[in-house]
Amino acid sequence: MDRHRRPLIGRLGRAARVALPLAFLAVFFVWPLGTILGRAVSGAALLDVLGDSALRRVIAFTAFQAVASTALTLAVGLPIAGVIARYRFPGRSALRVLLTVPFVLPTVVVGTAFLTVLRPGGPLAFLGWQRGIGPLLLAHVFFNLAVVVRVVGGFWATLDPTREAAARTLGASRLRTFTGVTLPALAPAVITAAAIVTCFTFTSFGAVLILSDVAHTTIETEIARQVFRFADLPVAAALAVVQVVAIGVVLAVAARAQERWAGRRSRVTAEAAGRRPRSAGERVLVAAVAGPAAVFVAVPLAVLVVRSLRPGGEWSLAAYRGLGRVAPGPLLVSPLHTIGTSLAFAFVATGIAVVVGGTAAVAIAARRGRATRLMDVLVTLPLGTSAVTVGLGMLLAFSGGLLDVATDAWIVPVAQAVVAVPFVVRTVLPALRSVDPRLRDAAAVLGASPRRVWREVDLPVTARAAAVAAAFAAAISLGEFGATLFVARPDAVTMPLAIERLLARPGDAAAGSAFALATVLMVITAALVLVVDRVRLPGGEV
């Protein structure tokens, strides 16, 4: 705090670090959101929505499927988290990576993968499920397992196992030890994971669009329908307001629950490496949890790849060769062309997100003044705002004015960057905070100027975090669907949009193209995840 006054350039640089992210988010997030609110309130659309029984049913179903998805994900994810946190077994780290893959996979790819599993000829075809709530819940569990395993499992591994040993020596059975000692200690992490999963599934869009039926639509898909089918922007805006409020309620409830547990935080140790299962019972437990988990995650992805390679029941690369052709229909360009578009957008969006999120993280970590506190809140808000809302806001705010989605193609990467910025901040900030301030002092005392201190002490840590953040941002941008749908021009279609449009078209050729394109997208994002997993970060993870 009471450091020496820095020269003028240093102070200007600091002002820029605060001003740049604030300005970016003000123009591309706050303004669009404000526009939505204005539209929703001005024509009393909000009252119309709440008074319409069909729309009320949509809201109720959205909440229901979110709660159901969260409960299912916790039920499936907690045993996996525990086994990975506590036991060492062959393939443990591979399983951890495998479980992370779905989380960063584009929702459209996940949706497509489950479609291939449930379709005639797929391994679960015998269920006879059509599009509807079953496939939707299944996909949500698949998609969010990583959240539970990473958040709860990471916390679980840091819990001091001697507490459990103490309970056992005091006469508690295994079960009593788990319910009385382990579970309460895990509560904060479980609450966090539950809140995240509820938010994600409440605002899920791509999976709902592909896997659900007309009888089971959510707020997100209803917003899209109101815009593209009925051009009813005020109702769409009102629905977006309902979405934002609902997420706010979920986060507030989670914060309250978190507070109740805050006083009972148990002592946390450095992450333990876990131990080999000792008894036969433990080996059975590990195998019974880890095996099905791997199958559950791997099968849909494998089936997707296989279907893309067997377009007509025969092994061939026809589907991939077909990617270069422009087929008649709503897709004006070839699927191959969308790969180029996606990569270009991802490149720009990653650059924007890393620069904006990185500078915001540096400013927040320095923690000077009221502006940085405002920013801390502001960079988190897009997390609670669905991509569809971001896209709708930009569509409403940037039509026919100085900025226009109809002419300015670069608004697409900007929208994707808005979605990615919170992830970048949450990746870089813990790394920056993990830097021991005394190391900066030590470097200064040893003769390093402030600039040099940054280069020698902060930069090595920040650079790694920034690399991970960039990979995250790229994965988010490549798979981004909800926001892109609203702001992309017809000639600048991205891969997820193309996949969705190909799936909506009848015919095996279109489906084959969709599967092939989804496979390409999956391979690119999975490669990015592998990069992220290679780089170990101090200060925790997203």
Next chain:
Amino acid sequence: MLAIEGVRVAIDGRTVLDGVDLAVSDGETVAVLGPSGCGKTTLLRVVAGLLTATAGRVTWAGEDLARVPVHRRGFGFVFQDYALFWERDVRGNVEFGLRMAGVPAVERRARVDAILARVGLADRADQPVVTLSGGEQQRVALARTLVTGPRLLMLDEPLGALDREWRMRLLDDVRTLLAERRLPALVVTHDHAEAFALADTVAVMREGRVVQTAAPAELWRRPADAWVAGFLGFGPAVAVTAVGGIADTPWGRVPAPGGLSGRANAVARPDAFRLDPTGPRAGVVERCELVGARAVVTISPEGSPPVRCETAIGEVPTVGAAVRFTVDPDAVLVFPAD
């Protein structure tokens, strides 16, 4: 050479340093001694330039350092928990300051090798610092600071976290290193044995103020007040009454400073009492504790508070035995009651 004048520091409205004056002359080692939270470390941070004083000034050879930033002060600082750069090896840590100073690689290597040999870590240069023991890490921290040739060395609780054996070895090392370079040093510690072993001058701090500055022997002989005496390990204070500069204590009549009259406190230095079969005073042995190779015997004399005296292990009496002891009147001090 270093002068600290009237330095005040307030952090978030709380006064941490309240007008500190202190000087370190050429080749002198000054220890700042005080309980934790008294502001010792804050004082070091002000001198280093890591913290700006609210008032007062710090000068070196008469030059005010207010406008000299941390990295240009040329002061060495060994941090309490060493603050080593964990991702670098021993050499990377030790050569850091030389790199900052732009010393060419060849010379850097030679100087790092020389200092590592001096602190006994010649064969550890390429090891990651995490693999070193606490004592070895402390040596790396020392070498890292000394290699740049600082004009003042600051040590924050230099032996704090080390086990007994390492403490003794490092204490010797630090003393020799300082002496052979005639390097002025400012050492912060809460341990009076450590302060006495290292320093030419000891400044005792309490709640942000220096309450006494003196040579170790003088401090031991004449602590400024009952608090300092207590902090140095004198016995518990006994309430007495003084009349015209003389106080009647359980251990005899003792001069009270400044012709004191009224309520006063008497304290006895740990070496005030000695077991002596022909001594003038008698009591019953209450307890015996072994402290290393010596024993501390607690004796309850009739009609006066218990006293403790040190003795050789071979001469420990049995509990309950009647013993005699002598009192050194010079080791009983009287202070005005607060």
